[in-house]
Amino acid sequence: MDSDITPTGIEVSNSEQILEIDWSDGHHSEYALFGLRKNCPCVMCRGGHGNMNTFEMELFFVEPTQYFEIKDIKQIGNHAIKIFWSDGHDNGMYQWETLREMCPCEKCYPEQG
Ligand SMILES: [Zn+2]
Ligand SMILES: [Zn+2]
Incomplete structure (x- = not known):
């Protein structure tokens, strides 16, 4: 992906259990918090460095078995x-590229449903 595509807006709705991102190229992403938390890119959650870039996209579409809230979001430099999270986890650095790769919309992930 083009590395100068960046979010122009990030919005969290804990009541609707989604995080929305508007991108500088006009794309719009909506992530179910459950899928986003379960796909946390940190080493601990991915189970080792070898799995760093494997995501389980289906987790964005399953019925959540756990309720997660986002307490805070901090921008790291210009890239992440x-x-x-409400469960106390805060190791995950979600890079723009990762987030865009994870986008579960019909265009980016046509296999959904
Ligand atoms: Zn993690
Ligand atoms: Zn998308």
């Missing part, structure tokens, strides 16, 4: 955000 850190998400502070």
